[in-house]
Amino acid sequence: MTDTAPPVHIETADHVATLTLSRPKSRNALSLSMIAALSEALDVIAAQEETRVVILQAEGPAFCAGHDLKELTARRNDSDRGEAFFDETMRACSALMEKIVSLHKPVIAAVDEMATAAGCQLVASCDLAVAGPRARFCTPGVDIGLFCSTPAVALSRAVAPKHAMEMLLTGAPIDAGAALRIGLVNRVSVDGARTGARALAALIAEKSPQAISFGKQTFYAQRERNLTDAYVLASRVMVENMLAADAVEGIDAFLGKRPAVWPTP
Structure with missing residues (x-):
């Protein structure tokens, strides 16, 4: 998959819409264009009467690497040192997370690899989450002098405060088993997150x-x-x-x- 392809793909079958993040070279980082594409995809799904459940998955070696630090850093040369662009990015990302919560259809994250910072925020913002055995989750902003304050909003609403604070203060990754124990994910599927998410989505799609x-x-x-x-x-x-x-x-x-x-x- 090249970066000239659409950043997000939508496939719909059996009342389930699958959104796939398709920027593996950038580890599906939440660039402004990725945020916009995902937001637009959610708008499309919101209008689909046949869709009852949404699965959010990703291609490549990471579920989502968080914000695109290269894109953000490049704007430090702006006259305002990037402040306006940083503000635009954070506002757009926050609006995306709120859109997931406000969507009238359940959204299931299917995480087979690493979900970092705003990528972990994306998982925590979904209604449900299924992890594969290799899945990892972390909020490592403290490692680069940038506390993950916006990821903390979703994370602190998904897990107990002390678990959230440990992730935010240490930046250390947790594995799928630990994510299950603290409630960040609902299930760990030995057959992979996509298989587990499809089974969960099919169960929900049968309901009213x-x-x-x-x-x-x-x-x-x-x-x-x-x-x-x-x-x-x-x-x-x-x-x-x-x-x-x-x-x-x-x-x-x-x-x-x-x-x-x-x-x-």
Whole structure:
């Protein structure tokens, strides 16, 4: 694969869209063009009614090496020493991570190799993650004088604070087993992350698309509220969900002891 090819590929089958980062020579670094391509791909998938689940995977020796340090460093020669470009890059990257969270379809990261810094942030921002046996994760900004503050936003929401702080303060990589223990990934697939992610995606794709959409949005919204406000929000969503077509069909199918047939959107 050459760098003249599109940086992100989309393939859709069986209600699952697979996004593949395709810049192996740059270790799929999050250059501004890569961020834009991935963001645009998510917009395309958001509009696909047939897509129920998304898998995010990568080609080459790394899942994602984080920000493109060569691209960033080259802008130090700008009149403002790169400040405007650095700000543009961080804003665009943050918007991308938020877009993953706000997408109404679950996103599963399939990680077979190293996910570094903003690459680890990308994994932590996904709803679920499957690791292969060779997968590694780290936030090594401290090694180069740059604390991984934006990766910390996603990481601190995915794992317990002390685990997040250890990764951020030491920069040391953790393997797939450790990532599973601290909750950064859901599963370690001995057959590789792609195989494990496809199996997980297929399981989710069988469920009610409306329920999944309600559920993902509410999960993240209630988590940031106090207990009382969280229940107020969740209770209202339950009412809306009960009135939706999928719930009517699903409950009727359950009571009638038959398989549910989800209505076409």
